[in-house]
Amino acid sequence: MNPVPTATQQPVVIGATAPHTATVIFVHGLGQTTFTWRAMIVEGLVPKLPHVEWILPQASDKPVNYSQGQRRPSWFQISTLPPEPDEFDEQTIAESIGLIEGLILAQIHRGIDVRRIFLVGFSQGAALSLMVALSTLHDLGGVVSLSGWIPPRARDQTIASPNVPILWCHGTADQEIPLEMGEEAVTFLCKHVNSTPSMSFKTYPGMVHTINDEEVEDVLAWLVERTA
Numbered sequence: 617m618n619p620v621p622t623a624t625q626q627p628v629v630i631g632a633t634a635p636h637t638a639t640v641i642f643v644h645g646l647g648q649t650t651f652t653w654r655a656m657i658v659e660g661l662v663p664k665l666p667h668v669e670w671i672l673p674q675a676s677d678k679p680v681n682y683s684q685g686q687r688r689p690s691w692f693q694i695s696t697l698p699p700e701p702d703e704f705d706e707q708t709i710a711e712s713i714g715l716i717e718g719l720i721l722a723q724i725h726r727g728i729d730v731r732r733i734f735l736v737g738f739s740q741g742a743a744l745s746l747m748v749a750l751s752t753l754h755d756l757g758g759v760v761s762l763s764g765w766i767p768p769r770a771r772d773q774t775i776a777s778p779n780v781p782i783l784w785c786h787g788t789a790d791q792e793i794p795l796e797m798g799e800e801a802v803t804f805l806c807k808h809v810n811s812t813p814s815m816s817f818k819t820y821p822g823m824v825h826t827i828n829d830e831e832v833e834d835v836l837a838w839l840v841e842r843t844a
Contacts, residue, residue: 627673627719630658634666638732638757638843639723641671641716643741645763647688650674653738660832661839668843671719675712691744697792704769709747716748724754732843736760736835739793739825743767746801749780750809756780757842758814760835763825765793766801771808781814783838785831787823795819
């Protein structure tokens with residue numbers, strides 16, 4: 617059963633300004649809220665993608681070990697950054713995957729072709745988006761990982777969508793999710809998931825655990841190509 621969001625977890629929806637033919641679900645990172653990304657999406661992306669509806673889900677506040685037990689918006693428990701290889705909060709990850717799956721199903725029920733539904737996530741939100749892509753039975757339009765990673769233990773799940781298009785963006789100076797973690801995950805995906813040229817890996821010299829204008833332009837170009 618998919619978890620039902622509480623009132624404080626209701627996603628923000630930014631409607632399409634033209635006939636709605638595609639949907640992007642944007643998943644924020646640890647300690648963030650939908651407000652963290654709304655300005656970038658509204659100002660930088662919405663005007664160029666008028667046929668796209670944007671859904672920004674909000675993680676609930678949870679005690680986070682990495683933050684000395686303080687309650688922060690989090691999709692799953694995490695104790696260290698960079699994450700340890702054996703770290704895997706199975707129950708909460710399953711709940712968060714179910715929440716994103718629920719949003720996908722709602723779009724399908726509204727008549728949106730699943731191949732025109734995309735996941736975009738930053739950091740922990742990217743990890744969640746990738747885990748959804750590895751486990752979902754739906755052939756999604758694609759996934760964008762911004763400074764993300766794939767928990768090694770999540771890779772034991774059945775890989776249901778072998779050729780989902782993926783855009784992986786990573787800063788070369790990222791200390792929280794080092795570039796090497798991104799490179800290792802992309803190697804895994806190319807070997808086990810993406811057997812076609814549907815994988816794109818882009819790096820940004822000197823960029824830390826954040827985004828920059830060049831990355832936003834790359835994401836926009838990737839989405840424009842696939843939602844045209």
